[in-house]
Amino acid sequence: MNLINQIEELLTPEAAKEIIEIVDIEFVKENGQKILRIFIDKENGINLDDCTKMSHIFGVKLDEADIIKEEYVMEVSSPGIDRILKKEKDFMRFKGFKINVTTAVSINNQKHFSGKLMAVEGNKIVIDDVTNRIVEIEITNIVRAKVDPEI
Numbered sequence: 304m305n306l307i308n309q310i311e312e313l314l315t316p317e318a319a320k321e322i323i324e325i326v327d328i329e330f331v332k333e334n335g336q337k338i339l340r341i342f343i344d345k346e347n348g349i350n351l352d353d354c355t356k357m358s359h360i361f362g363v364k365l366d367e368a369d370i371i372k373e374e375y376v377m378e379v380s381s382p383g384i385d386r387i388l389k390k391e392k393d394f395m396r397f398k399g400f401k402i403n404v405t406t407a408v409s410i411n412n413q414k415h416f417s418g419k420l421m422a423v424e425g426n427k428i429v430i431d432d433v434t435n436r437i438v439e440i441e442i443t444n445i446v447r448a449k450v451d452p453e454i
Contacts, residue, residue: 306330309370310339317360318343323353326382327389330375337375339365342382349381384452391442394423401451404430406444411435417451 304312307328318325322345329340343349343357358379365371388394388402397420404416413435421437422429428445432438 306370310341310365313364313368313370314341314361317364318357321353321357321360322346323349323357326393327387330371337373339371339375339377341377341379342387343379344382344386354379354381384450386450388448388450391423391426394420394428394442394448397450398423402430403449403451404428404440404445405447406440407446408444410438410440410444416440 307330310328310330311325315325323343324345326342326344327340328342329338331338331340341357341361343353345353358377361379362377365377386393386397388397400420401418402420406414406416408414410416413432416430416432416435416438418430418432418438420428421431424439426442427439428442430438430440
């Protein structure tokens with residue numbers, strides 16, 4: 304199990320206690336410093352108090368578990384308006400929204416799709432793509448999917 308999975312497994316129960324969902328976790332190096340980014344969300348959105356509270360809870364849990372062996376800075380924030388979609392429940396929640404999807408394997412000679420998320424059926428999403436119209440995409444074939452905020 305990689306470090307991100309270990310962190311997610313450790314922190315998900317803590318988030319669930321607060322009725323908060325962990326949307327994504329990144330552990331990156333920027334300007335010579337390791338940064339652990341944890342993106343959280345909940346039914347009616349996240350505010351600064353939620354981020355502060357979860358930062359404290361996550362920090363205590365990570366310190367107790369001692370699974371990150373190097374110095375790092377932790378950031379806890381909202382996934383933003385261009386939220387990443389990873390799990391089937393993410394796609395279900397944003398059905399009807401415009402999304403952008405990149406796949407690992409081409410579908411109709413295309414790997415980048417943009418359009419309205421029409422349905423989530425089994426392990427597939429159905430998108431009304433601007434280029435190919437109705438396209439079915441296996442969730443396991445998705446490299447990256449994000450909500451398109453259409454600003």
